[in-house]
Amino acid sequence: MVHFHAIIRLDGADGPDQSPPDWADHHLLARAVPVAARSVKLLSPASELGRWTLAWGEQLDIRPILLDPCAEGLSERAVAGYIAKYATKGAEASGTIDHRLSCSACRGRGRMSLMAACGLCHGTGLKPGLHLEALPVSEHARRMIRTCWDLGARPEYRALRLRPWAHMLGFRGHFSSKSRAYSLTLGDLRTARARHRSDQARQQHGLPPLDDATTLVLGHWRFAGIGYTRRSDHRRAHPPARPDRSPDRRRAGGVMTAPALIHSRRLYRVCEAMRLLSLSRSVIYELIRSGRLRSVTQGRTRLIPASAIDDYIALLEREAS
The missing domain is CATH 1.10.1660 (Multidrug-efflux Transporter Regulator; Chain: A; Domain 2)
Structure with a gap:
């Protein structure tokens, strides 16, 4: 079972840079989401367990996101706070553990090759000293971890890497995913945050705001130091001298001498x-x-x-x- 939160936006026909037509409002989008969810089906890979049809359930909670925080409904600030809560929540907060269970040598397979078992975990695939039945988790989380561990041993699910990610209940992706065509990227968010912090610091120190036409002139200099900042840079610039192995070395009176x-x-x-x-x-x-x-x-x-x-x-x- 997957509990999924999605922010869906309706763009124009030419992509995210174009606004949708006037008749395509949020009411239309709210009516289209249940139809799309009921029509999506996925057939699982063939295995000894058979093939299963995966589909979304009937529990759909669709709420429009309102840009006006004073309006009745779900505001953009509430959505941002909700996403921030999940972005800062660790795996242990949902009842699981915060470290991998699989052996680092064999990555949970229990074998180093077809004929040789792993010497570190002795064929169990678990980290030395770990037992699934002794994990400090709830019984519900233990059953889900055990399911991921058992399914990860099947060859048809090997590509999913369920055993190395059993502590995350099989999920190995980023907590937040979005369409590549979405207009707002994570790079844009980082740039906006850096600009906000810069403007905030300038206001605290009484400095004027910067714009594209601003030329910053530094009137105060401070001595920071001389030489190399890292020892590796010094070693590369001054390699140790090698012994002289040139043919100028010669014998004189039975004794090897050098220039x-x-x-x-x-x-x-x-x-x-x-x-x-x-x-x-x-x-x-x-x-x-x-x-x-x-x-x-x-x-x-x-x-x-x-x-x-x-x-x-x-x-x-x-x-x-």
Whole structure:
């Protein structure tokens, strides 16, 4: 059983941009809806349960939407509030649960292949530790969830994905659907909301309203920062140096040597010397204290000359030979 709410609008012959003729009023539309509902029928797919004819029931509550909130009947504000209530209501408010019941590995099938059962749910298709009979729901909701779960195991209903959506009673669509030719889109609603919030904020701060011909001039600047906003941007701009594998490496006296470092700067900070020498910070400071690596200071900053780095590398080569 499906409980369905629909907002039906009558447009002109050329689409939503054209108004209907004068003789096509809301009274005509109210009389046409029951005729259309009785004429719609859908035949279910063939299965072991047979084929069923699906149709709308006899309970039709048709109410015109009035643009005047003072008029007698259903106003547009009442309809908006009614839709907002369903838009903000969670699944648990209607007696179901707010999370999926199906196993994440097999998606409720209970098998990973034709011959292999799912090792996570052990063939049940449920999340480990879940049991349909132990769900904290009403008995009515439990029967509907059980029906979705049993029908989802049938191959003819596999495309409906009833088991992954059994917690939603088989419904996997958006809470609100409308015709693609409808004049009001969700993008229009978001744009109108953003414009309303912008105008509201400008009124609160005493700023003049903006229009298409307005030129906004900023007379106040504030320092926001320098450098990269994300570490990933810094890594892409400054990739780590790769080891030299060029053919210039040669043997001299039985020892593999490499060309001396070509320095583009005369002084390096400690963190930069760490990258050049592939040493940790504590080792760098220990070499400075022991005198094996020369350094200078500029104010409170300790700097290492490029020549000191070359001298330390030469010292290591002499010790190795």
